[in-house]
Amino acid sequence: MELSELKNKIESREARLAVIGLGYVGLPVAAMFAETGFDVLGIEIKPDRVQKINAGVSPIEGDEPGMDELLAKVVKAGKLRASDSYPALSDRDIVLIDVETPVDDHHIPRYEALKASLRSLAPVLKKGALVIIESTIAPGTMQKVALPLLEGGSGRKVNQGFYLGNCPERVMPGKLLANLRSLSRVVGGSTPQVAEAMVSLYRCIVQADLDPVDWITAELVKTVENAYRDVQIAFANEVAMICEALGGDVWKVRELVNKSPYRQMHLPGAGVGGHCIPKDPWLLAYGVEGLGVPLRLIPTSRAVNDGMPLHVVDLLEDALAEAGGSLAGARILVMGYAYLENSDDTRNSPTQALVERLSQTGASVVVHDPFVSEYQGDLLSAAQGCDAAVLMVAHTPYKTLDLAALKAVLRHPALVDGRNLYDSTALRAAGWVYRGIGKPAALSAQPNQVSY
Template sequence: MSFETVSVIGLGYIGLPTAAMFASRRKKVIGVDVNSHAVDTINRGEIHIVEPELDMVVHAAVTEGYLKATLTPEPADAFLIAVPTPFKANNSEIPEPDLCYIEAAAKSIAPVLKKGDLVILESTSPVGATEKMSGWLKESRTDLSFPQDDSVNPDINVAHCPERVLPGHVVRELVENDRVIGGMTPKCSERSIELYKTFVEGECVVTNARTAEMAKLTENSCRDVQIAFANELSIICDKLDIDVWELISLANRHPRINILQPGPGVGGHCIAVDPWFIVSETPEEAQLIHTARKVNDMKPEWVINKVKLAIADFLIANPEKTAKDVTIACYGLTFKPDIDDLRESPALSIAKRILKINKGKTIAVEPNIGKVITEGLVLLSIEEAKSEADLSVILVKHKEFYSIGFDKLYVVDTVGILKDKVS
């Protein structure tokens, strides 16, 4: 059975590019989102996020009639769910995953399901989430059979196929990267491959749903552990008066060593989040993963302490000024360079903390965002910030920041831009 109409539930940083890729292959695509602004923007042939090349693909798809966005699901042959998977609001040391958006998405598409449809969960999820989603679908549609009912030929096929793309390169990587296909049954995997091969040029590797879920969590947990090593190394080097950037460069000359670069923390809705899904399910076993999370989560506090010391040094060097006279510029607010994504951003978190501790004016420079992010934080251009700031805190390696002539005496460089410029 071919897939003539594809529905993508959730039109964010993954859902919209995925919908656009199917539409670019002349599939009829129905994108669904609860955000009316996003729906209206897409239906004008425009995009509401920053992602290179995506604007052209979406514009062409909408103009040619292959992509439309709606607020409510419509019948289709395949449904891809790409909604957030946040944590529940609690004060526990180990956050608990919140699957409410997946549940809501499942229940929203249930009324329009028909025999032969395929439902794929793309949202990064705790192990077992795909089975839960299939259960929610079954609760709503008792007239249809699902993989848990019929392991050979269910009416509805269900799979988990996590995305594996890098923000800023999503359009290319959706096509080129391999995909992990985790069907609840072999037939579910087979049909999922058929769907993704519409545009995926990478290999589609088959496993079961639980292993596919764990694969994505493992990839991001591995990165988190590697970043934690670099971040912890930067703290150690600071205490020992060693240049961590030089140290890592020297260590990486070893043919089997590749230490990552430290930063102000870890952000994004993957590396900063996914390891907790493993820790929450296996808290006694996931000791290393849990420790890495704690190291990376504490790095912003270390940066704040460095800022406090820099303020004190500035006031000692400028006795005619008081704390209320100090203007601090935060360079970068997104979680990684050259995108507009603020999800779990340590840079934004640090800027908000600086706003609270600084008795003077706090300004921000963020080339990828055109509006104030939080009340009290003034958003200025690079030129305006350079003329006003007494102290600069570099939080993100945006390409625009490399040409700035920072006064090294009053800079807290958390990402090594000054070292990059020298080398």
């Protein structure tokens, strides 16, 4: 198939689409293309997901506006169906790949899912089809992994027997559909003409800029934008600890810093989680592995952000001591296990690191999370017999929590606020021993010990 024919098929919605990997990203993408009139086949290896999706039920359990209704609609209309059968891809004109791309404990990309999907796709790939990797990948992956696997497995050459692109996703759980529509995208093609064909495809769902580029630029933009976010959050976290030590309030400091031109200080907090931000900086770093580029800022920022749940434990120890308790042998209520407010996504949850550290100190932990099925239930019942509480995620139900009722069931009125959710002045006035990220420990400042 010539590219001009593919473009015509896109414009007439006759192009048959497939999405491999129906997770947080692939499922909304598949549903949105189906809504605009394309026939979409989803390939997913988890049988329970396939079953749920074919019943029109979204497996994403967090608060995801519009997702349940959209999925039910497109499945009922026969525009989207899920399967675990790769041979069913043989009539697909366009195949998007949205599988997970984590890193291991040594920060090396784990491409098992990506390689498996490419290996299974290649032998059944339709002649002239367009394959687009939407997963986040280390710079160089298109050239070194995707291209050889597809050429080798299909027996065809890129730009002759098939076309290949990289169009990384920018969505965030909680806003998946809105993000897909409204956020701009970089569209990296194997040639400028392929990028142009990709632009006409994404124009069907995206109402923002679509910037045609080459592969390496697309790979770099995605990993750099997430590394940027991680570095900025690390800066905010370091400033938060400076403020705590000096009796300043990082939230006030940040507000006023951001009045200065060109300053956009990020939000500090109890840790950075999710599938993307903790690993995408490592994907970027992997892209220059062995090339002699001295990386200092990116690894340091990762360390700062990974240290935040441990800092929460220090704050808790301090609060408990002031309240007359101690951490060893204490039972701690931890509010929030997802990595993001109002989401069920627990990947790389900062709470996991907190729980591990608490266990090492001899404390036991009761976790509550209204969005994570394992930890749902009545919060006050969970709090019974606990010594203190830690807020790790700013889920909406925690905003309206009856703090007086919580205080009444805790053994000590000690609370650590990891997300600046509560009014520290009001809590202290109500008798809480309060600690918060970036908040002064007590009402008086603590001068440091050096002479000026």
